[in-house]
Amino acid sequence: MNSDRREFLKFAVGGAALSAVGAAVLPGDSVAEAAPAKSQHRWGMVIDLRKCIGCEACSVACSMENDVPLGEFRTIVSTYEIDTGGQARRATLPRLCNHCENPPCVEVCPTQATYKRDDGIVVIDNTICIGCGYCVQACPYDARFINPETHTADKCNFCVQRVDEGLLPACVETCVGGARIFGDLNDPDSEVSRLLQEYPTEVLKPEMGTDPRVYYIGLSDYLQAKVDGMPVPWSKEEILEGMTDGSAN
């Protein structure tokens, strides 16, 4: 992979936020309240960028599955155009919570609402979170936001309610190119373990010492440096306003 330092990202093509309210929801019970004590699993994700077609199926599926409020996304695929010395190329970068081994968000949480489960999934207990936003600022991956409905911190939790029932996260189930691979890092025979052995992989911002459990195949330096958030040419306010000024039926 060519990673000439002088190359720079031309601009971001897409990405923004919000969601429909009103999908029917069943009352929650014990699902995902806590990980089984002493889990033998360590969940993680490998994202093979060669297989990502930037279609955003993951972003929408996550939003639908988790009833993420209009205006926010827990995962998104940033699309870039890159100048490789006169020849333009496309690059896509699916982004989500990295479920770090050393999560900076957990350290700063004053109420211990956010914590890492024994199986490695970093979650937020919305009954303890006070919405202070420290974790949102502490996350080097811009993976967190304050949920405008609950006023508590929110982010990807690997669809913990599905994983605990033996299913896959929504984004993985619907990944058109098969780029998102999820599984047990503790199981040497799992697909994620096999890929980590077989391919060179990278994580975002390794210098932060967060030790992410989301690994990328085919990530090059020019994307590495550019995950700090992405200006999009449309603002959330503009979208929300446009969506609410009409009315019918």
Added chain:
Amino acid sequence: MKKLTRRDFIKAAGAAGSLTVFGVGYAGTLKGISKGWWAGVKPHNKIAGNAPQPEFRVDPQSGEVTPNPDQYLANTVCVGCTTLCGVRVRVDKKSGKVLRVSGNPYHILSADPFLPYQTSIKEGYKLLSGYQDSGLKHRSTACGRGNAVLDKLYDPYRVLTPLKRIGPRGSGKWQPISFEQLVKETVEGGDLFGEGHVDGLRAIRDVKTLIDPNAPELGPKSNQLVFIAGFKEGRLTFAKRFSVLSFGSINFTGHRGNCGLSMRAGYAALLDDWKGYPHLKPDFRNTEFLLTIGTAPGNAGNPFKRSGKMVAEGRSDGNLTYVVVDPVLTNSDSIAAGSRSRWVPVKPGTDGALAMGMIRWILENKRYNEHFLSQPNGKVAQVAGEPSWSNATHLVIVDEKRPDFGKFLRGSQLGQAKAGAKDTFVVIDKASGQPVAHSKATGPAELFYDGSVEIDGQLVAVKSSLQLLLEEARKHTLEAYSQACEIPVATIVELADEFTSHGRKAVADCHGGTMHSSGFYTAYAAVMLNALVGNLNWKGGTSSGGGRYADVKPGPRYNMVKFPGKVKPKGARVSRRGFPYEKTTEFKKKKEAGQNPYPAEEPWYPFSFAIQPEYMNGALNGYPYPVKAMIFWNTNPLYGQAGLYEAGKKALSDPKRVPLIIAIDPFINETSAFADYIVPDTVLYETWGATGPWAGYLTKVNSVRWPAVDPPLAKTPDGDPICMESYFIAVAKKMGLGGFGDKAIPDKDGTWYPLNHPEDWHLRVVANIAFDKSPVPDASDEEMALTGVERIQDKIKAVLKPEEQRKVAYVLARGGRFENEDKSYQGEWLTHRYGKPMQIYNEKLGTSKNSMNGKRFVGVPTWAPARFADETPLVEVYKPADWPFLMVSTKSQLTSAPVIGTPKLEALHPYNFVVLHEEDAKRLNIKGGDKVRVTSPAASVEGIASVRLGIHRGVVGIEHGYGHWGLGARRESIGNKVWHASSIRGKGVASNLLGLSDPSRQGISTLGGFVVGNNARQAIPVKVEKA
């Protein structure tokens, strides 16, 4: 509006610890802090928030499946775009609401590998789960749009009851009316709008009286109803039964003329089928080199998801290298794929020059597959190990003075065959050097022949098809081709070299990028490359699809196409397609009067198909005959046909032109806005339907939809939702038409069954599918419960025979019937093979004339720069000095024109841009984020500039699907309610507003392809300025 400039971007991208959360902003956090969590809504679960409980549980140790009794998972079909993927709809039983949509694991367009058909539903759940990582392999996906489009079910701007206009046509003033009033008024007519008498459908339906006794070729008055539909989404056959077979109108079309007709026609010429219009797609999994011209796999195209999956897999784990020739760089490319993916920028409308340059190089450098091309007939080819063959060696009469100029030399002309249906073609046998009937040849024939044969004692000049192609390709040098398409000669040679370096595993394909005025020849040239390597029916080569089981056919259970009172429609279509001008009264009269019969008053298209744009132009011009009523069903030409809105809006507003317009549509789009009556319709997973993949599959596939959720629509007096089917049933019964009512559908023994409800039709279609070849197994109670099929059990019992019921349920439970994947290949050949020879020279093409100038069409691919219908070059009228840019529309991965109003998609991608190359923008002093005006000779639009490197210089790129002025973007008044316009639905730019009229034509027109009349929605001359 936050403006995007490069400086902004670099700054933001480089700022450590930016607070931008996924590009959305930090404002929410501050609000949260100020209010505290107690001010918020308490979600259902402290960790999982509002996520509903999973649809089932799979034990990680045993793999045991425990379904969630409160939900069902219906396998059905998405209608979010024309790909029609199988999807799995997860429904909450208590509320009846759709929770989420993902892929149907049995369906080839959503899963790879797809489940063997006999897999139980429950076993399928296990395979989709995390159990032993099996879900990674068997995952069945929905795309971003497929995940989001369920919101259209609940769109507040949905029409739920019949509407009648109460203001002037197009004024947006409507009155809800009853179903009975709708049926009565549209059938009986009268002074419906206080504007004078309007003929109803009963008066129009006269299948005996001619429209014009002096021009009998126009057919009976029933042709004055024009039915315009969208695409074959699974119910088109029902609509056709009403309009064509019962009502008796010949004017019935889908949207193809605005979509991909040029591509389809190029393939039709190659594959010698001007009726079925088949087309080819790569056997993606095994293709090694793929050249796509005017289509970008993984970014758009059909089948979207499967192409995306195959490209993703092929460029990483597989052996695929692909090159996308496109004026605009899209997500088809990925830098992570390295050199496996390449983008070749091209000047819009000139891809034909690239293809002809490649053809020239391949022929001159003998890089074609001689073994394939020299086979004289199919049998000899098979023996020689070729699963397909071509007419490369067939001789064509080239003596311009002869009446049979342009025809193939026939065996009968040499006394080697009998004239008539069984006549043969003639080749020069390689061994003997003598002309022989192609069917009698036993070995290879001469590829390049330029000589003469003796017919009735006269020497007649003949050439082989491949010789004609060589001569045509040699009309321009590689340098000239390069200059036209702005692709370097070295790249043309490189592509030709690479294309011919992979045996049968190189494929060339094209699509919507060829929808310009010379699109037909562009497409014919592009797909001709496949013939030169002989890839048809080969593993890794091209496939015409795997076919399907009998559905709307004289099937194994019911004959769905036979009924008393069935009409065989006659006459010329208002689109003038499939009818040579030379057979019209207009032509004969001009000729009799000693005039030059050319040009025709409006163009005729002797071998074209489904030209939606010319149905519109013809209806608005009243040529070749006036139209009295139009029915639009789920289609939107006023948005989708480039140039039509500007050219046609006035005429369409005038009830004297087309006195009755009925739109069957769930929404008020730019076209149904002009309706006199709107009939509501079912949406997505509420609908019935039997369809199949359009392309890109090797095994038999029947995709089946059934009402997985209840529609919120008003009901007919018979208790059915008011929709396309129930409306046509009621109209047909009121008019006493055949094919509907109590005696409508015969079974195998000739016993008659009724068609009084939608399910009377659809369930019997599925019965045919279930019983074709060997019948499918019976569904269990458990499978019917898990998939929600039990919800429609009463209907199944009421309509079908006992022995049919559980087999139909088996098909419904799986969302269709699918042949297993192991049936894809027979050795190195495909199992389902296309039978006809590839046409290097197409006789029908080469013997037909352009009705606007009397010139013959070239019978082989040729390089044809953009031109009007009379073949005046576009650049002569719209000079590049005045119109320095060419506008192209590009496809979105997320948005298709009808899904505007889907909140999750609006959130991700609320509008489009006017994309310009960096150098062009610099010259015009335009920066990214600036407001710009794009002006064509027809219209002007304004949008936001996006300045990129990933676009060819001199090109304006506009993503299709935005800039709506219907579908909720316009105010509607409905009874005493007002639908206020939603501004987000109107955001962005509609590229088709820039489309041109054709100044070489007299009436209302949109620019079209000069051969087949496809809408020219690409390569529009424009200028750009800062607004």
